[in-house]
Amino acid sequence: MKLLRNTWYAAAWSRDVGADLSTRELLGEPMLLYRKHDGAPVAMIDRCPHRFAPLSMGKRVGDGIECGYHGLQFDCSGACSKNPHGDGRIPPGARVRSFPAEDRHGLVWIWAGEPSRADASLIPDFSHLVSPRLKTVGDEMTQKAHYELVVDNLMDLSHVNYLHAPYQHVDDFLQAKHDVVQDGSALESRRTVAGTRAPQSFRPFLDDPDAPVDYWLNIRWHAPGCCLLETGVVPVGRPREHGLVRIGTHIVTPIGAASTQYLYASSRNYRLDDPDADDETARWQQMGFHEQDKPMIEGVQTRMGERELFSMRPVLLATDAAAIRARRLLAAMIDAEARSDQPVPVAIA
Amino acid sequence: MKLLRNTWYAAAWSRDVGADLSTRELLGEPMLLYRKHDGAPVAMIDRCPHRFAPLSMGKRVGDGIECGYHGLQFDCSGACSKNPHGDGRIPPGARVRSFPAEDRHGLVWIWAGEPSRADASLIPDFSHLVSPRLKTVGDEMTQKAHYELVVDNLMDLSHVNYLHAPYQHVDDFLQAKHDVVQDGSALESRRTVAGTRAPQSFRPFLDDPDAPVDYWLNIRWHAPGCCLLETGVVPVGRPREHGLVRIGTHIVTPIGAASTQYLYASSRNYRLDDPDADDETARWQQMGFHEQDKPMIEGVQTRMGERELFSMRPVLLATDAAAIRARRLLAAMIDAEARSDQPVPVAIA
Amino acid sequence: MKLLRNTWYAAAWSRDVGADLSTRELLGEPMLLYRKHDGAPVAMIDRCPHRFAPLSMGKRVGDGIECGYHGLQFDCSGACSKNPHGDGRIPPGARVRSFPAEDRHGLVWIWAGEPSRADASLIPDFSHLVSPRLKTVGDEMTQKAHYELVVDNLMDLSHVNYLHAPYQHVDDFLQAKHDVVQDGSALESRRTVAGTRAPQSFRPFLDDPDAPVDYWLNIRWHAPGCCLLETGVVPVGRPREHGLVRIGTHIVTPIGAASTQYLYASSRNYRLDDPDADDETARWQQMGFHEQDKPMIEGVQTRMGERELFSMRPVLLATDAAAIRARRLLAAMIDAEARSDQPVPVAIA
Structure with a gap:
């Protein structure tokens, strides 16, 4: 499916994204959605880079998440923040792809393209x-x-x-x-x-x-x-x-x-x-x-x-x-x- | 699926085809079946050539049908008979493929091939x-x-x-x-x-x-x-x-x-x-x-x-x-x- | 699916294989499982070589089986043992692929590879x-x-x-x-x-x-x-x-x-x-x-x-x-x- 990438897509009604981990298929990807303690929405691929477990089957740890399969932790940017195994070193590629996300007008919007180009002023006016x-x-x-x-x-x-x-x-x-x-x-x-x-x-x-x-x-x-x-x-x-x-x-x-x-x-x-x-x-x-x-x-x-x-x-x-x-x-x-x-x-x- | 084309296929028992629009998948195609006021069976592809809506979701108008999505009308040969939009001109390609259909021996038969070759005497004797x-x-x-x-x-x-x-x-x-x-x-x-x-x-x-x-x-x-x-x-x-x-x-x-x-x-x-x-x-x-x-x-x-x-x-x-x-x-x-x-x-x- | 062939696979718990014909999909194949009168397990492809009917829809005849569609019989090695049609001659290719099968430690094991290489001592110790x-x-x-x-x-x-x-x-x-x-x-x-x-x-x-x-x-x-x-x-x-x-x-x-x-x-x-x-x-x-x-x-x-x-x-x-x-x-x-x-x-x- 060819999609426009550098644009905002509505991921959900704001009221349907809360502190708990939730997942929905969007843009051909499983999308993990939740909110940080300050209320800001978080969107990332719902798939651990270790053994590809759905992160939504894990749990919140602070503003990040812990995979429910083998316990890797990720912060809300998708970067691995803890490896509980062996010497605890964090492997270089241990990162989940995350998406710029914004609450606007009662909707959670995600930017599907190059993150550095995400500009909230481009969100259509609703x-x-x-x-x-x-x-x-x-x-x-x-x-x-x-x-x-x-x-x-x-x-x-x-x-x-x-x-x-x-x-x-x-x-x-x-x-x-x-x-x-x-x-x-x-x-x-x-x-x-x-x-x-x-x-x-x-x-x-x-x-x-x-x-x-x-x-x-x-x-x-x-x-x-x-x-x-x-x-x-x-x-x-x-x-x-x-x-x-x-x-x-x-x-x-x-x-x-x-x-x-x-x-x-x-x-x-x-x-x-x-x-x-x-x-x-x-x-x-x-x-x-x-x-x-x-x-x-x-x-x-x-x-x-x-x-x-x-x-x-x-x-x-x-x-x-x-x-x-x-x-x-x-x-x-x-x-x-x-x-x-x-x-x-x-x-x- | 390679099929014999220039032949009659039984579409339904005659008793199951009435004045109301009905549809069944036959020969790899969605087939719209109904009867004209004189009782003659009609068979055509159940798909509007405009936006591909199932014609069976529309309604009967005289011996023809009206698409339930945007209102194009077709006569029982599949030719567009009314365009309610704009200047009402009927576009050249506005036609539904129809099939020669015959009631014979309690069955409705359709001819899957070249319409001009449809010969009811070729219907097998039941x-x-x-x-x-x-x-x-x-x-x-x-x-x-x-x-x-x-x-x-x-x-x-x-x-x-x-x-x-x-x-x-x-x-x-x-x-x-x-x-x-x-x-x-x-x-x-x-x-x-x-x-x-x-x-x-x-x-x-x-x-x-x-x-x-x-x-x-x-x-x-x-x-x-x-x-x-x-x-x-x-x-x-x-x-x-x-x-x-x-x-x-x-x-x-x-x-x-x-x-x-x-x-x-x-x-x-x-x-x-x-x-x-x-x-x-x-x-x-x-x-x-x-x-x-x-x-x-x-x-x-x-x-x-x-x-x-x-x-x-x-x-x-x-x-x-x-x-x-x-x-x-x-x-x-x-x-x-x-x-x-x-x-x-x-x-x- | 590439599989290791010359090895034993567990087909079922021994208690779940009895005299009656049973079938389960294993190794990408429908597998017919039953026991001979002496209790020995039998495993063969659950598909008749005549018209490809599931043999599990047939019945036991002695230690063999009779296809439920047109009545070909096969012995427990998969060889055709009776053709009830015409002159009764058994066609050369009338054979079902069978698998060496062993009861061991409460499990029925089948050998997926070259039958002559099946060696029960290779069954892992359970x-x-x-x-x-x-x-x-x-x-x-x-x-x-x-x-x-x-x-x-x-x-x-x-x-x-x-x-x-x-x-x-x-x-x-x-x-x-x-x-x-x-x-x-x-x-x-x-x-x-x-x-x-x-x-x-x-x-x-x-x-x-x-x-x-x-x-x-x-x-x-x-x-x-x-x-x-x-x-x-x-x-x-x-x-x-x-x-x-x-x-x-x-x-x-x-x-x-x-x-x-x-x-x-x-x-x-x-x-x-x-x-x-x-x-x-x-x-x-x-x-x-x-x-x-x-x-x-x-x-x-x-x-x-x-x-x-x-x-x-x-x-x-x-x-x-x-x-x-x-x-x-x-x-x-x-x-x-x-x-x-x-x-x-x-x-x-």
Whole structure:
């Protein structure tokens, strides 16, 4: 699996990484995750360089870890700090590959490339997740599909009118104004429908559900797998800041060639303290993501097998513009990285 | 998997294909099956040419279908009939590969080769399945084995004296007169035992179960996987048309390299309206096919792994004559097809 | 999988091989095991040379077997003894590969190499298993790991201080005197700790559990996978024959590339008739082997995937001496065998 290396990937929701050792497969590698006593996240390959035991089967010792098989200790940088055997000398190669890790906006991010190039300011902006003016409900799931198929799903939101109908159906949506705008390595797809019926997912929260609204749906992709979706309705002609708005967080991280970690959330600017609105969101995420998107995306993966998308010569439509452009941008970035003189770590398969 | 292409394969029992979209893996492909409003069967690849979604996750629209992911519509020939996106123009390649399909004798048949060569008169004759003078009981199963291993099982019926004893055991069967006769691309194996004890499977239906009978067992193979088995007993010296006769239907269709769809039925010329005789047949099919043949054939597949039969240099016996000849005939037909200037579709893996 | 061929492998505990046909995967082959009427064990490939049916689905006929598919019979040497078909002539190649098999010390051993070289005196000495002066408790399990990873676990017993702590923890163990001694193709690792605290596993059986003891732990490896572990405690300065001693039997036989049959037992020289001591042993084996070793060894296999140990450049420590030497010895033996002019049977994959 060719991956973009010099970039941040979301490893987990911050709340799911604690002092205890945990492990998850990410980027084709077993990833050990935990926090130091000062709360800083630690990420390293979950494999002892001695006899390749999973370090997650060992235990915490200070801010480091002790392998549970033969007792080698490593500090949180991955360097061996104690060899309990023989003369106790630490062999030169006794080191676990670690990854720069950062907590940001409720997520733990890891840098998959050259550590010296890890720059936390490059982490995409998901600050809405921790905004006091929004209420966020989210969770995670695994999709048994290549991560680009999940991105395709997100970057072509015309599917809401089919796969997610009637709950997310938007009248006149497929003929709506649609702009695809590139912004550096980010890409944004923007659709607006003026003077339409409010979609079902907003109606319970509108004073007059039957009054016509202006509707918008923007999705912003940040390579390789971070999407931020903004959708809103506002009474016709009013400024968007007066509207009901939801910011969707959709972040995919490759697990393997046909397996993807998918972190998702929805942050709303209305009824912040209403548990019924929380429930409504959780119900929709269960239905929309788990019962509708997941079987469809995994069905596509099954139908593609191990073949690559373009090798199958897909019939492309107007609605594919953003998704295809994102794929091509990403492929160009991966190629550029491979050609660059920046050495890219080879440990990741 | 090399398959004979310009031939009819049984896709399903007719009763199992209805107006609703259904899907089954056949010939290494996901096959979408349904019926038009006029009842005619439709078969096409269950994969949208746009983003490769399973069409079976969509819905019927008239005699065609609508993809459940992004809403492309296809008519029952597989041609795209509606693009709901952008300007609605239908892209040139927007077409699903469909297969000529025919209802015949209670089965839905599909033509795996060049569509223009599909000739319904080439469908092998299983008209006994719908004969009012016979009562038919049958079902289907999946064998986790290469389809030729299932054909081998059928074409060497000496196994009834071991695997299916005592219920189907026939005295003097292994030394019985045995002829193997080729008839075009069909092959028939005929065994007769004169003046023997009626096998247990016939005894409950004979006036005098202990009276000696003439017994016969013929099996006719039609490439690549259709077998018709006739077995009967008649009082010694009487013409066969006075006997108790059962016509067995055994039709295998490759699913994948080690997976086979097996449609089976037994049609009897006695006690047509006797539910006890129906039950007797269903019990035997459960025992004989599911509990005896299936574990044995799948055991053979396990013992062979991915190896091809002849590469393992099997020790061949007199009783293998028909099965081996069928294998060689089929191999020659597949080779001839590959060499012919008739272009064979390549979409099937 | 390259295996040492001209050697004995343990196929099963003798008590688990009876008159009935049984089958287990060993050495990459399905192995049919049963006993003749005189009790002698029989081992042959569980695959009929006719149509490759599992012979274990057939039945015993005298000291031989009858294939359950088409009725070929084989004697206990694997030679075809009856062909019920046609003229009954036995085809020249109708032979099942059989293996010299011996009952010895409560185990059934099979010779994987050239049959004429099978010499029962080469079976490693596990006579303690049947000694009247010891009480033995044991069982078997499957490890989803390459057999050398299980040998590594046994040949580096420093892991008891981590993986099996506190029950098997030994004070001062990692700095204990440690000798690795080669004896022909056997290798022994010996550790002694003078004047230490008795480990928890011995304390319930000592008159004064708190009195200091001399402790020893020797493990002897006999290529390719037979280990004999002796551990004991004795009051300081007394001869070992006055001590509490346990002889561990740890015999691994490859099933496949990442699957190993592991036969284990513990034979103690104390409280021979005490069922509580039996229970104590069985509890420890369950905890130590099934709940501690197995997940760790299988975790290592998972982290290694299909890679070979040395190709991953493990960081080696003083404690690895015996295990690495055993690996190198075995590799040299396999290489020597491959280079020898002794023909090695090729039937085993």
